[in-house]
Amino acid sequence: MAFPPSPLSELARAIAEARATNQTIPPPPAALTMDEAYAVQSESLRLREAAVAGYKIGLTNPAAQRSMGTTEPILGRLCAADILHGMATIPAGAQPRFAEAELVVEMGTDLSHSGAPIDEARVAAAIGGVYAGIELCTSRYAVDDIDIGALIADNGHAEWLVVGGRLSHGWDDRFATMEACLLRDNAPPVVGNSASVLGNPLAAVTWLANWLATRGEALRRGQLVATGSCTGITEIGRHDRITSRFAHGMEAHARIGTPTIKREREG
Template sequence: MPLCSHIRDLADAIADAHARHEVIPPPATALTLTDGYAVQAEVGRRVGGAVAAYKVGLTSPAAQQAMGTREPIVGRLHAADILHGNAVVPSGTRPRFAEAELVVEIGRDLPPSNAPYDRDRVAAAVAAVHAGIELCSSRYAAEDVDIGALVADNSNAEWLVVGDRLSTRWEDRFAALDAILLRDGMPPVRGSTAAVMGDPLAALTWLANWLTARGEMLRQGQFVATGSCTGITEIARETRLSSRFADGGEAHVRIGDPADQGEEKE
């Protein structure tokens, strides 16, 4: 089915902003969630490559209330958006935000099914659980946008840092694990995995069923950023970040000069 002109035009603008590392005005008219996901899919098609990871956003009641919704939102990341180890990414001109998250690696496909996936079936598909950091940024010149526009901009997904492996399976302890986000020269931001829909497994199960309802699925080898344990924290243009979880797992990223040693996203 051909794309509506307003979907196509916004996808053009966001894809161009993505390529040029620039910002654009937010949409002049409100977008529905359906419109937002249509734009997101078209931008992803133009960027190219398979989906390597999903992010689940708006996983707290307060965040959902602020955006006028009763369910989370989804973003998609490609292989170039995923960083490992002591990653380094270049500083930019747009505001950036960081979130400490549990990142799950999928160990088996979860295809469309006659019955919704329950927690046990989804947990059985987990191959690994990692400490992680999500870096978020908007391609819009204004941050105050409606939920459809937010989703169109890939739900503000920018980078996903996959850190230490905490386990090779889902464990009950991950439902309420203390988490800390650390920034250079700033007080720690404390939180818990329980901030993610009461249990990050609930977010993962929601995503599995959301995808199958759309004829899509979680696939072996994909990562899922399950939702923020520490809220959304604005970060300096140049800084070091770490997420730490109660049982010792960490993830690290430095925002700064890409010429320095480390991994870089082009």
């Protein structure tokens, strides 16, 4: 159901339009509550007329949470057009763009919201695949200094999710502390570990499952979840080639370059 005309609906439409046209907008003039921010996020996706194909989880380490004045992660919603597979070529953008090496999980079965709270064992049993991934982020705002409500309303700055090689057909304990590396052109590697993600990326997916359950929603078979940054947030150039590399040599690749991908006009 669409919002009635209101400042929140106007913000949702402005964010959707900024995303479609690669423009920027001012941040909200007043602080949003968490509920208001997530409502704006949902409405922006509705304006794209696209179903939720996956999620991104952000603020998955204490330092990032402290910087935004919170004690828990946040989420963003991804539609199919935001998710790329294999060697991805992504158009250069006008705004600064950032990359993160992430483990991406694919749900192998629906994870019912009944019986919440949902524990990690139940989440692990529902995971049908684990992949190397790259999350690319950018802001729709014209300024950098924003609060957590503005960040959530802007879908956690989600832009693209690149899904690379499969590490496993299900969850394994080795993914809790797996080394990761982000490689860029003419720059030293950025080294990290999956333990940076709430101590274990499975904890992040479990947080998401329970957040959704409190709202009567659930993770569904086939949906993808970008679990959180293993390497921190790294600014990238307008024509960089980027690789995320995990143990056992599994990688995801993206190249920033010619605008061969057109995002549909939204809203």
